[in-house]
Amino acid sequence: MTSTSSDAVPISTRLSRWANQHRKWLFAAPAMAFTAMLICFPVGWTLYLSLTDAKGSVRRPADFIGISNYLRVLTDTDRFWPSVARTGVFTFGALALELVLGMAIALLLWRTFRGQRWVRVSILLPFVATPVAIAMMWRLIFEPNIGFANRVMGWLGLPPQPWLADPGMTLPTLIFVDVWEFTPMVAIILLAGLSTLPDEPDEAARIDGAGLWQRFWYVTLPMLKPVVLVAVLLRAIDALKTFDLLYVTKGQGGGSFHEAETLNIYVYGLSFKYNDFGVASAVLIIFFLMILAVMWLLTFRRKGAKL
Numbered sequence: 001m002t003s004t005s006s007d008a009v010p011i012s013t014r015l016s017r018w019a020n021q022h023r024k025w026l027f028a029a030p031a032m033a034f035t036a037m038l039i040c041f042p043v044g045w046t047l048y049l050s051l052t053d054a055k056g057s058v059r060r061p062a063d064f065i066g067i068s069n070y071l072r073v074l075t076d077t078d079r080f081w082p083s084v085a086r087t088g089v090f091t092f093g094a095l096a097l098e099l100v101l102g103m104a105i106a107l108l109l110w111r112t113f114r115g116q117r118w119v120r121v122s123i124l125l126p127f128v129a130t131p132v133a134i135a136m137m138w139r140l141i142f143e144p145n146i147g148f149a150n151r152v153m154g155w156l157g158l159p160p161q162p163w164l165a166d167p168g169m170t171l172p173t174l175i176f177v178d179v180w181e182f183t184p185m186v187a188i189i190l191l192a193g194l195s196t197l198p199d200e201p202d203e204a205a206r207i208d209g210a211g212l213w214q215r216f217w218y219v220t221l222p223m224l225k226p227v228v229l230v231a232v233l234l235r236a237i238d239a240l241k242t243f244d245l246l247y248v249t250k251g252q253g254g255g256s257f258h259e260a261e262t263l264n265i266y267v268y269g270l271s272f273k274y275n276d277f278g279v280a281s282a283v284l285i286i287f288f289l290m291i292l293a294v295m296w297l298l299t300f301r302r303k304g305a306k307l
Contacts, residue, residue: 050281069282087262091239094178102186127184135248138177167259193227233298
C-alpha cells in the first residue's frame with residue numbers, strides 16, 4: 001500500500017498553491033513597499049536632522065545634539081506657539097464653515113431638478129483651479145486701492161476695508177478664500193453619501209409626522225455620519241498642510257507682523273531664510289505628530305470608541 005504525503009508534492013506546486021492563496025497581497029506588495037519607502041525615508045531623514053545641529057549648508061558636518069532642538073522649539077513662545085494657534089484657527093475655522101456650507105449645498109443638490117448636472121459642474125469650478133492661481137486672484141480682489149471687493153463695498157455704501165493689509169483681518173479673509181475654494185470638495189463627498197442612503201427611513205419618518213429638520217437631524221444625519229467623518233478627516237489634513245494660499249497672499253513670514261504665519265510658513269522660513277535645518281526638522285516632526293493625533297482622534301471616534 002502506498003501513501004502520498006505533503007513532502008512528495010513538488011516545491012514548485014507548493015509555491016504555486018501558496019502564491020494563489022496569497023495573491024492579493026503579492027500583487028499589492030510592490031506598490032506597498034514603494035509607498036512605504038517614499039514615506040519612511042523622508043520621515044526618518046527628517047527625524048535624524050532634528051537631532052543634530054544641521055545649519056547653514058547641507059555640506060556642513062552636523063553634530064548629534066539630542067533633543068535640544070525640540071526643547072528650543074517647545075519653549076519658543078514668540079513664533080512657534082503663535083504659529084500653532086494660527087494653524088488651529090485656520091484649520092478648524094475653515095473646516096467648520098466648509099462642513100456646514102457643504103452639507104447645505106449637498107442637500108440642495110440631493111433632489112432632482114432641471115439643470116442639476118450643470119449646477120453640479122459649476123459648483124466644482126473653484127475646486128478644479130490651482131491654489132496658486134486662486135490665491136493670486138483673491139489677492140488682486142482684496143487689494144485695498146484697486147481691488148474689486150472694496151468697489152463692491154462702495155456700491156453698497158460701506159467703507160472700504162483693508163482686508164489682507166490689516167493684521168486683524170488677514171486670517172478671517174484667508175479662511176474665507178479657503179472656504180470658497182474647498183467647500184465644493186466637501187459638498188461632493190457628502191452628496192455622494194446622500195445618494196447611497198435608502199429612502200425608506202425618511203419616508204417612515206415623514207408618515208409619522210416628522211418635520212424637515214427632524215428628519216434631517218434624527219434620520220439623515222445619523223446614517224450619513226460615516227461619510228461626514230471621512231469628509232472631515234480628508235479636509236482637516238488638507239487644511240493643516242495649507243501653504244500656497246498663505247505664501248502667495250502674505251509672502252515669507254506670513255506678513256510684516258507674522259499674522260498669517262502658520263506652521264508651514266514658519267518651517268519654510270527656518271529652512272530657506274535662516275537655513276536652520278535642525279530646528280526646522282524638529283518643527284516638522286512635531287507637526288507630523290499633530291497630524292497623526294488628529295487622524296487618530298477622528299478615526300477613533302469613527303469606530304465608536306470611547307475615550
